[in-house]
Structure formats: C-alpha cells, structure tokens
Amino acid sequence: MIETQNLTYQYSKNDELLTFPDITLKHKDGLLILGKSGIGKTTLLHLFAGLLTPTSGSIKIDEIQIETLSSTKLDAFRGSAIGLVFQKNRALRSLTVVENLQARLFFNRKPEDMKVINDVLLQLDLDNCKHKKVNELSVGQSQRLGIAMAIVHKPKLILADEPTSSLDDENCNRVMKLLLDQAAITHANLIVITHDHRVMPLFSNVLKL
Numbered sequence: 001m002i003e004t005q006n007l008t009y010q011y012s013k014n015d016e017l018l019t020f021p022d023i024t025l026k027h028k029d030g031l032l033i034l035g036k037s038g039i040g041k042t043t044l045l046h047l048f049a050g051l052l053t054p055t056s057g058s059i060k061i062d063e064i065q066i067e068t069l070s071s072t073k074l075d076a077f078r079g080s081a082i083g084l085v086f087q088k089n090r091a092l093r094s095l096t097v098v099e100n101l102q103a104r105l106f107f108n109r110k111p112e113d114m115k116v117i118n119d120v121l122l123q124l125d126l127d128n129c130k131h132k133k134v135n136e137l138s139v140g141q142s143q144r145l146g147i148a149m150a151i152v153h154k155p156k157l158i159l160a161d162e163p164t165s166s167l168d169d170e171n172c173n174r175v176m177k178l179l180l181d182q183a184a185i186t187h188a189n190l191i192v193i194t195h196d197h198r199v200m201p202l203f204s205n206v207l208k209l
C-alpha cells in the first residue's frame with residue numbers, strides 16, 4: 001500500500017512550491033503519471049524514491065513513513081524496496097551484464113543468488129549476452145539491462161522515469177510490456193511518469209498533474 005498526503009516540494013526558497021495531489025495505491029496497483037514539462041513529474045518520482053525529502057506532507061510505503069527515516073535507514077529501505085528505471089541505464093561500463101546485476105544485489109545488501117540473476121536474464125532475453133560489457137550491448141539490450149537492474153532485487157515499488165520517450169512504437173510497446181510483466185511477476189507496484197501518451201491505454205489508473 002502506498003499513500004501520499006499533502007505532499008509539497010520546494011527546491012529552494014526562491015523556487016516555486018510544487019504541490020501534488022494525494023495518491024493511494026493498493027498492493028500491486030499500477031499508476032501512470034502524465035503532465036506537461038516542468039510540472040513536477042520527476043520531482044514526485046524522486047520523492048517516492050526517497051531521493052528528495054518532502055518540504056511538507058508524507059509518503060507511506062508499506063506502512064513506513066519514508067520521510068521520517070534517517071539517511072542510513074532510508075538508504076537501506078531504498079536498496080531493498082525501490083527499483084528505479086531511467087531513460088538510460090546507470091550500469092557500470094567496465095563490468096559485464098551479469099557483473100552489473102551481481103553488483104546491484106551486493107549494493108542493495110541482498111544475497112548474490114545466481115538463480116535469481118539467471119531468471120531475470122532469461123525473462124528479459126539477456127542470457128545470450130550476459131558476459132558482454134555494457135558498451136557492447138545493442139540499444140534494446142541496454143534498455144532491458146536497465147529494467148533488469150531495477151527489478152533484480154525484487155523491489156515492492158518500481159519507478160520508471162520516461163522509459164519510452166525516445167523509443168519508436170515497437171520498442172515503446174516492448175519496454176512497457178516488460179515493465180508491466182516484471183511488476184506482475186514480483187507483485188510490485190509500478191509507477192511510470194511520462195509525457196508519452198502512447199502509454200496511456202496500458203494503465204487503468206492515470207494521474208494528470
């Protein structure tokens with residue numbers, strides 16, 4: 001269960017106060033957040049991820065008020081409960097695909113279980129390139145690695161920031177299907193922010209900021 005109340009954020013005193021509507025998501029619910037450029041979509045995603053602390057208001061994820069956690073506890077919570085998908089993956093270029101997934105589990109303080117890693121590689125069609133370095137991957141493989149890195153530790157909440165905006169229709173559908181499938185497999189909530197209207201029909205729950 002995810003719940004926000006009276007959430008606001010201000011980058012600094014002279015900046016506009018960004019205000020967000022209250023959001024409630026039940027277990028496994030998905031949410032698509034749309035809105036024009038500059039309205040605060042990425043800010044909201046970063047608040048959910050605990051990368052920013054609200055100026056006021058609260059965010060509850062599975063009964064934990066994340067804005068009350070110390071930075072050490074917040075790091076641990078983020079490492080275990082949150083998966084972030086960016087437009088471009090944040091993989092370490094000097095490592096292979098499989099080494100990146102091992103590193104992700106290590107940094108998220110999860111056991112480096114090769115069965116878990118191999119299952120994710122198979123689900124995302126990356127098993128045939130698992131020993132390739134990141135800079136040897138195709139664009140599609142690289143995108144799938146970004147998703148693999150976000151879900152390998154089985155987070156309760158997957159957050160995706162503009163995962164499709166630079167993709168053609170075929171790859172847009174493919175990436176969204178992978179995200180929705182992975183959320184279903186791991187029983188996670190999936191929150192996608194975008195200004196890509198092609199994604200709208202895939203979500204029953206749409207919030208326009």
Ligand SMILES: Nc1ncnc2c1ncn2[C@@H]1O[C@H](COP(=O)(O)OP(=O)(O)OP(=O)(O)O)[C@@H](O)[C@H]1O
Pocket residue numbers: 011012015018035036037038039040041042043044195
């Ligand atoms: N680090 C920052 N310091 C100050 N202001 C910021 C910072 N990051 C974003 N902002 C401002 O906060 C507002 C919301 O930005 P945000 O990136 O959340 O919007 P967005 O809806 O994701 O936009 P886009 O669709 O263009 O990515 C904008 O006015 C932006 O200029």
